Each structure stands twice: as C-alpha cells, then as structure tokens.
Amino acid sequence: MAASENNDDLQSALRLNAELIETVERLQKANEQLREELNLYRSKLFGRSSERHVEDDSQLHLFDLGVQQAENDDVEDGEAIRPRRRRRKKKSEKLPDHLKRKVIEADVPAEQRSCLCCGEEMPIVGTDISNRLDFIPAEFFVWEIHRHKRACCKCKESIAQVPAGEEPCGLTTPIPGSDYGFGVYTQLIVNKFADHLPLYRGEDIFARAGMLIPRNTQFGMLANIAALADVLVELMKSRIVSGDVLGVDDTSVRLQDISLPGKMRTARFWLYRGGEDHPYNVFDFTESRGRDGPAKFLRDFHGHAVVDAYGVNDGVYLGAQDQIFAACCNAHARRKFVEARPNDPVAAARALAFYRGLYKVEDRVREASAADRLELRQNESVPIMNDLHDWLLQMNGDRRVLPKSSIGKAVRYALNQWDELSVFLGDGAIPIDNNATENELRRLTIGRKNWLFVGSNRGGRVAATMYSLVSSAARHHLDVWDYVDDCLRQLASGSTDYERLLPDVWRKEHPESIRPYRDAEQKTRRLTTQQRRVRRREARVA
Numbered sequence: 001m002a003a004s005e006n007n008d009d010l011q012s013a014l015r016l017n018a019e020l021i022e023t024v025e026r027l028q029k030a031n032e033q034l035r036e037e038l039n040l041y042r043s044k045l046f047g048r049s050s051e052r053h054v055e056d057d058s059q060l061h062l063f064d065l066g067v068q069q070a071e072n073d074d075v076e077d078g079e080a081i082r083p084r085r086r087r088r089k090k091k092s093e094k095l096p097d098h099l100k101r102k103v104i105e106a107d108v109p110a111e112q113r114s115c116l117c118c119g120e121e122m123p124i125v126g127t128d129i130s131n132r133l134d135f136i137p138a139e140f141f142v143w144e145i146h147r148h149k150r151a152c153c154k155c156k157e158s159i160a161q162v163p164a165g166e167e168p169c170g171l172t173t174p175i176p177g178s179d180y181g182f183g184v185y186t187q188l189i190v191n192k193f194a195d196h197l198p199l200y201r202g203e204d205i206f207a208r209a210g211m212l213i214p215r216n217t218q219f220g221m222l223a224n225i226a227a228l229a230d231v232l233v234e235l236m237k238s239r240i241v242s243g244d245v246l247g248v249d250d251t252s253v254r255l256q257d258i259s260l261p262g263k264m265r266t267a268r269f270w271l272y273r274g275g276e277d278h279p280y281n282v283f284d285f286t287e288s289r290g291r292d293g294p295a296k297f298l299r300d301f302h303g304h305a306v307v308d309a310y311g312v313n314d315g316v317y318l319g320a321q322d323q324i325f326a327a328c329c330n331a332h333a334r335r336k337f338v339e340a341r342p343n344d345p346v347a348a349a350r351a352l353a354f355y356r357g358l359y360k361v362e363d364r365v366r367e368a369s370a371a372d373r374l375e376l377r378q379n380e381s382v383p384i385m386n387d388l389h390d391w392l393l394q395m396n397g398d399r400r401v402l403p404k405s406s407i408g409k410a411v412r413y414a415l416n417q418w419d420e421l422s423v424f425l426g427d428g429a430i431p432i433d434n435n436a437t438e439n440e441l442r443r444l445t446i447g448r449k450n451w452l453f454v455g456s457n458r459g460g461r462v463a464a465t466m467y468s469l470v471s472s473a474a475r476h477h478l479d480v481w482d483y484v485d486d487c488l489r490q491l492a493s494g495s496t497d498y499e500r501l502l503p504d505v506w507r508k509e510h511p512e513s514i515r516p517y518r519d520a521e522q523k524t525r526r527l528t529t530q531q532r533r534v535r536r537r538e539a540r541v542a
Helices: 002-046 057-062 182-194 199-208 215-241 292-297 311-318 330-340 345-364 370-396 406-416 435-451 457-475 480-492 503-509 516-541
Strands: 149-151 159-161 245-256 264-274 281-286 303-307 324-328
Touching: 182 199, 182 215, 182 435, 182 457, 182 480, 199 215, 215 264, 215 281, 215 457, 215 480, 245 435, 245 457, 264 292, 264 435, 264 457, 281 292, 281 457, 324 330, 330 345, 330 406, 345 370, 345 406, 370 406, 435 457, 457 480, 457 503, 480 503
Parallel strands: 245 303, 303 324
Antiparallel strands: 149 159, 245 264, 264 281
16 A cells, blocks of 8 residues: 555656656746847847858858859958958049039239349249038028019000919929929928938928928928829839839838827838839838738739738738739848847858858849849759758758747748749849848838828828839939929929839939939949958968
8 A cells, every 4th residue: 555655656756757847848948039039139239230141161062052152251250351451542532523613813912923033023824723612501592573564654555464373484383372482392302201301300401591481381382292293103103013023011100190199000101112124112101001002002013022921911912813923032031040140150150151152143143134144043043042942941850940949930931931932033033132122111211210200191191102202213313302303393384294204214314413423332332342252262362
C-alpha cells in the first residue's frame, strides 16, 4: 500500500516536473520573442533608418548565387575598409547666367587717378569682376487697372468705355471675380504641397511680404483651384490605368471628425504611380483603408499592380482575378531580414546576400529597355531567386527556427508571397520593388509632420489633387512653380488641349523649366556608387 502511494507520488512529481519544464520552455520562447520585438522597436526609434547591408564576397560563393562577385563591405558597422580619400580642391561655384545682375562701379578715388610721374590722368585699362549672390524677399504687387472712359465733348452724344468684366492685355484671374492673380495662387500651392508648409505658416510668410491672407481664405482658394485642375488630374489617372504596370501604396492621416468636435479618425492617402509609358503620380483620398477606394480607382485597370502584402491590397487584386495581378515588393521581403539581423545575424546575412546579388543585376539594367532588362533577369536573376527559394524552404523546415522569431517571420513572409515576389522575372517592365512609389509617398508624409491632420473630407480631396500636380511635376524634374503657374493660366483661359499640360509633354516644350541639378544628382549618385565599389575591390586586392 505504501509502495503504491509512493509510486503515485513519484508519477505526480514527474508530471509536475514535465509541466514546469514545458512552462519554462514556453516562457523562454516568449521572452526571446519579446526581446526580439524590443530590439526591433529600439532599432526603429534610435537606430539608423538606412537598410543598407554590407556583405563579404565569400558569402556569395558559399551560397552559390551564380552571379558576379559582390564587393566586400564587411559585416560589422564601423569595420568597413575605408581607402584613403584624396582631398578635393575647393571649387568656386559659378553663379547662373540667367540671374539678374546689379552692377556696382568701384573706381580709383579721384585724387589717385593722376600718374605719379607725368601727372596725366590715367584711363581705365582693365576691370576685375567678382560676383556675390544676394537675396530679396518675395513681395506682393498690385495690378492697378485703369479702365478709361471716352466721350464726345462736342456733341455730347457718344460715350465708350472698357467693360468692367473685360481684362485688358490678357490680364486674367484663375477664378472669375477673384482679387488674387495667378502668382498668389501658384505660390500658395507651392507653399503647401511642394514646401510642406501648413496654412498658418503660409499666412505668416504672406504677412512678411506685406499682405495678410487668412487661412480660411487660403483654403477656399485651394479648393477653387483644385476644381479647376481636376480635369488634368483625371487625364493623368486615365493614362495610368490604361497602362500595364502601376505601383500602389498608401499612408494614414488623421481626419478631423466634423460630427464629433475635437475627435480624430484615421483616413488614407493612396498613391498610384504610373509605369514608364505613363509617368504620372496620382493621389487619392479615402476615409478608410477599405478596398472601395482602390477598387474604384482601378476599375478600368488591366495589368500588374506592384504592392505590399497587406490584406487590403490583396483584396484589391483578388477581387478582380482576371483583371489585376499582384507583383509584390521585394524590398518589403528584404526588410524583414534586415529587421531580423540583430537577433540572427548569420541567417539574415545569408538572405541579404541573395538580395544583394539581385539588386546588383537591377543596377545594371536600370537604364535598359524592358526587353534587355528581361533578358538579363532571365540569365542572372532567375538562378539567384531559385537558390533563395531553396534556402527559404530549408529554413522553414529547420526546427531550430522558431515560427514567431524575427527570422522565422521573415522566412514565412517571403514564402507566402513567393509567386508574387517572382513576377518581375517574367516581365522587364515590372520593377523588382515598389521603392519608387514609397519614396514619392514620403512627399506627403513630410507634409503630414507639419500640418498634422486633414480638416475635412473636402480638404483631403483638394490635397490629393494638388499633390498629384506637384508630384508629377517633380517626377520630371520640372520647376514646380513654372509648371503649376502655366497649367493654371491655360486651364483658366478655357484651353481644352489638356494633352499639352501633361508634365512629360510640357517638359519638351519648356526646357528652360527643367531643373538640371536633379538629373545631375542622380548621375552623380550612380557614379559615386560605382566608384565606391571599385575602391573596395582595389583595397581588398591590396
């Protein structure tokens, strides 16, 4: 009897011990997961925002990528090989010829103009010219229109005068009856949507220039202009959805709820970025992240939408399986491994090495045609993607990789979206990622940090129209002020030749309004990247 009781006690103790071990293991896994999440949040708050990853060339051989060797950046931050850089000679910046010159004559004092030897006055034999850039704050001016009246002073029977509604010398306003000219409207748009200034700051800027324009007046002006420009934005939209490829992304914004004073709710701005054949950016505003807005916008679109893997985006194209096909963003998949790097550096480095090989191919085909891009992808990117897929399957089957760990989540994310992540391999017109759309959406997020919220649904729609104009102009490196001003003048004059106002067409007719320094910046950035890679190879050989 006693032995039986002792045996029961032993069995109970063993079961309790097993339960405790299981509990400890579960808590350890949960603790590890929480630590990973904490490290991720700390990294996002205090770490570098750059996702740049540096790899060892030998990794690419170990992973059998079948691509050209990548340059060695070293795996630890701060340990990268830094070849000695030559000091560049300081260059004096040449001031543009188109700037207005104000000449100041600096001559020798009168008492020093006589020759010390013969006493004759010395003529000017040369002039040294130096330039100094200065700035005059913007200022308002008033068009004072004098409408003359004429009458016969002899018989006093005839009288003639310019009609009150007729604008002389082509002087018109964007909105009939408005007291403000095109320059004021254009500057208001540039302040708000190109320079990201809230209306109250614009109010201060205008006041410093000599004229106070209240915020409510500014919004009314923007709303009227948006109604005028809607037809041009609709044309851009129709061109985008007529293409085969577009990028889609969205961001949240706080919307003031008029029905509940002081309360805010979440609305969305969507960006639809046209492909190379239809290079326009069109914004849309919706009160939620539901599929109704994108489904309406993409109703006539047949092709591939480059998106992230968020469920609502899935709903956009899954709701039209024979019409819209998804091409998922590889930058999102890569980002998951960047986030996993602090907790599992070896596995993350291996995944990032695959992506490094893919993006090296993309760098080489950036300026190529779609056909040439497709050919190189088939030859070099397909083997890399196949190796990456094999490695992901291997990692997914490894019991040591916890499903809820950051590396486990990254692996499952890539596998779940694999078909969509691989779409770019079969079409040279489809980008490898949606970075171009994300980067352009930052224009709005920068503004959001300043103006904080949208005051109404109408305000959101007005902002979407204005951002579409400004963003599309910036995409073509146009002077936003020149482009918007001319568009307003053409639209207000009743012109229906909207084709000429599309930014890519307008650019050809107005080369003087192209900002060449933006093109130069892109070329310099690419050249710098190439030179950095060459220096690394040279340093490694040495």
